[in-house]
Amino acid sequence: MQRKKDRIDALAATAGAAADIPDAGRVSDSGGLSLIGSAWLRLRRDPVFLIGATVTLLFILLAIFAPxxxxxxxxxxxxxxxxxADNPVPGGEKGFPLGADGQTGRDLLSRLILGSRQTLIVGVLATLAGLCGGLVLGTVAGSLGGWADTVVMRVVDVMLSLPSLVLALAVATLFGKPSQWTLIIAIAIVQVPIFARLLRGSMLTQRSSDHVLAARALGVKRSAITFRHMLPNSLGPVLVQATLVLATAIIEAAALSFLGLGNPDDSSPEWGQMLGQAQQYFDIAPRLAFxxxxxxxxxxxxFTLMGESLREALDPRNRR
Incomplete structure (x- = not known):
């Protein structure tokens, strides 16, 4: 019995020497991470985001420095x-690696590079216009509620019930003369209900949060609560969605240009316009469409890869 007691005392002494009891349970001060900070730590190690960001950055740089x-x-x-007659669409040769764009004899490579600028302008302006319209409608519906919410969301539901390309086609045909601006307006109108519904949902979540309830209890004005507390905290998902919508806007702009509803002046090339012009040479030169x-x-x-990665990284449920 004495031997067992001595053994227990020896083990206790050893444990006491190995660990400093006053320091037990102390946590090192490493600082906290915000949602954006933790998202960036995941994004910079995410190959999907890096690939999407690289493609997007190269496209933007190409569009900026296209001339x-x-x-x-x-x-x-x-x-x-x-x-x-034997060579209606000249192929590649020295100084013109992709050949001509058709019987007009213009350099295809140069038109592809210059067309990136017009494609980016249409996509960005349409997305920004749709985002602004969605912010207005979403803020009204999410902050006021009641009949304003009902009216706005019923209009949004009607717009979302139609396929986006069909709605954009209908809006574009309302203009007498197709142009780049009619293309931007048509695509922007299609994007408005997407942003409006997303922002309205985010603001409804913020409206029932503790800090908004506390502000109301203190008598803060509704406008101040909306623009200082609810709206800033609801913009994260909307901005991420804008990245995804930009990809859709580029595709829809190309589709409308292919149908002849874009800018008719081909001296300013655009990829959808070039795709539409290539269909008459598809049998003899499919590369013009490729x-x-x-x-x-x-x-x-x-844009899709980058947007999906941002959405997952900024989701608080994915924080670890």
């Missing part, structure tokens, strides 16, 4: 001398 990167201008018929279609798919794919 400098294009080897030739997009409206001069450099290869018109090569056009003949290159602009491939550019549209790759860019939309990049």
């Amino acid at each position: 400098l990167l294009a080897p030739h201008n997009g409206h001069t018929a450099y290869l018109i001398k090569e056009v003949s 290159w602009p279609a491939g550019c549209i798919v790759v860019v939309a794919f990049g």
Whole structure:
């Protein structure tokens, strides 16, 4: 019995020497991480986000510096001398690796590079206009509630019940003369209900939160509660959705341009417009459709990858 007691005392002494009792339970002060900070830690190790961000960044840089990167201008018929009955669409040659864009003899590579700027302008402006319209409707519905919420959301439901491309087509045909601005307006109107519904849902969540209830109990005005507390805390999902909608806007702009509802002036090339012009040469030169279609798919794919990664990273349920 004494031997067992001595053994227990020895073990206790050893444990006491190994650990400093006053320091037990102490947690090192490493600082906290915000939602954005923790999201960035995950995003920079996420290969899906890195691929999407790389494609998006290259597309934006290409669009910004398109006039400098294009080897030739997009409206001069450099290869018109090569056009003949046996060679209606000149192929690649020295200085013109992708050949001509058709019987007009213009450089296809230069028009692809210059077309990236018009595609980006249409996509960004349409998304921004749709975002602004959605912010207005979503803020009214989410902050006021009651009959205002009912009216706004019924209009939104009607717009969402129609396929987006059909709605954009209907809006674009209302204008007498197609142009780049009619394209932007048509796509923006299609995007408004998406942002409005998402913002309204986020604001309804904020309206029942503790800090908003406390502000109301203190007598803070409704406008101050809406614009200082509810709206800023509801914009995160909406901004992430804007990244995804931008990819959709580029595809829809290309579809409307393909149908002849975009800018009729082909001296300012746009990928959807180039795709529409290529259909008359599809039997003899399918490459004229392959290159602009491939550019549209790759860019939309990049925005989609980046947007989906942002959505998952900023979701508080995914924090670890």
